[in-house]
Amino acid sequence: MKMLINVAESVVADALRGMAAAHPELLIDVDRRLVVRRHAPVAGKVGLVSGGGSGHEPLHGGFVGRGMLDAACPGEVFTSPVPDQMVRAAAAVDSGAGVLFIVKNYTGDVLNFDMAAELAEDEGVQVAKVVVNDDVAVLDSLYTAGRRGTGATLFVEKLAGALAEEGAPLERVEALARRVNESSRSFGVALSACTTPAKGSPTFDLPAGELELGVGIHGEPGRERRGMMTSGEIADVVVEAVVEDLRPDAPVIALVNGMGGTPLLELYGFNAEVHRALAERKVAVARTLVGNYVTSLDMAGCSVTLCQVDEELLRLWDAPVSTPALRWGC
């Protein structure tokens, strides 16, 4: 498998160096693996910190900036960051108003963020935590007890980030983050496996002519393998799985997400089928985001995340955001 890298050992550090070169508006500490919003901490503002294994770019570093995250902690590829990174991030962004940790539900991430929360509290930082667990495909997956955390992370980071930007106190930001997670569901499909730099070969076998329904963002097994399906058939399976679990009775924001290796031309075509499938199920779509946001390296495939919204959540979605990967209104 050919990759645009130097050596596997340095891919995360190399990417952080390149991100720093492209984004002078961020403070990037390559050695300590931290991406921090410039001018942090923002006086009086709750600090938002997330992180997780690398390989899902632009998540999380690409979501650092005004109206979203204050800091991100990238781990090695598909590997949780360590508590030390999270403690440093918390210290860097705490203005005295406290810090919210946004954690995808993988065992290593949850343990490390828990440990970091204790350490940060010992240092006088008030820490709250929300665990994102939106993936309806399976329970108790390869790295997860319960449901996996995937695309809803973007919604939690964006909506809680907008509320924090307005100056809301920690308990309100935390409650909103929890509400966003509870209002969101995801389901993913792999058309190919992904290849980690360290392994150099696909992380799982997906035979020619088959796809994996319900795949995880590290290639964890989903619900089932099937013979290749059309975009419309895939949209029906994905939308049905999400809607059946979410049972929305209000409009949703739809994230039609690429896993990394699927062309945007195909993603837009898939979005048409997702909208068709949602309309058939009487689900109204208030906003749609199409693109590669929560990826799995070079995996071909897609996922759909729906977040049911009310007026407040829609207002927070439309609020200004200025990060490398998500930017509008400012």
Add this chain to the structure above:
Amino acid sequence: MKMLINVAESVVADALRGMAAAHPELLIDVDRRLVVRRHAPVAGKVGLVSGGGSGHEPLHGGFVGRGMLDAACPGEVFTSPVPDQMVRAAAAVDSGAGVLFIVKNYTGDVLNFDMAAELAEDEGVQVAKVVVNDDVAVLDSLYTAGRRGTGATLFVEKLAGALAEEGAPLERVEALARRVNESSRSFGVALSACTTPAKGSPTFDLPAGELELGVGIHGEPGRERRGMMTSGEIADVVVEAVVEDLRPDAPVIALVNGMGGTPLLELYGFNAEVHRALAERKVAVARTLVGNYVTSLDMAGCSVTLCQVDEELLRLWDAPVSTPALRWGC
């Protein structure tokens, strides 16, 4: 080759339907294959129209909006749009101030835009035209007499779009577009071939362990095949090829572009090496854009485009832009 599509025949129409669903701020005519900025024509403003074969998304439809294009004409995959699309686009965006056609240098595109310019002029629309030919890799390629047009298209569309937004007359917008093209050079590298929906198999053979230096955005042959190289070695070849031809004596804007199938993690790492290679050649970088902007379906690989800038071009780069794929300042 598995694809997220219904049938090959409908991929462009499907993508336009999906784009319309995601972007209510654009007027998308699926049948006539047109993407038009809402509220076009803008009174007193020169209209910018581009287009080309599909498969390079977000180019060009993703660049329609305030501060960039007024309309885009998507052709079939890797196939020029037809003059009828361009004539309709010109009519839709002409406020009386005239229209600039921005054309990538491929024989079919140039012929069709030429014919469309004549037809539009017959209908009373004043049309100017700039042909983008920035790819230094080869002369007289598979679909091109002279140099191919690639990444500089983004610079021409952004910078001329910003000038048009300020209300500059057609001859100034045209002259600036020409200057941007002349100030820009590109070079691309393929780590894998791409697969068109119609063919369903890779458009060319690239053996395991080899890369193609100087590849075109349709997989056209480049300068040479070599055994696999590190990201740093690739950056040296690419930067040397561009700098040798451009010979910049002022700062540049760098587009570090993914071909579609290369993870953002790798692109950022490559950007670090591009910056290192530019620093070694005493080239100052004023701005950097990293991501998938001028793609070749699922091709793995990258390209670098440099645009030498002065104060005016840098100001136009920083000016507000609001399109699906490029958005800042508004």
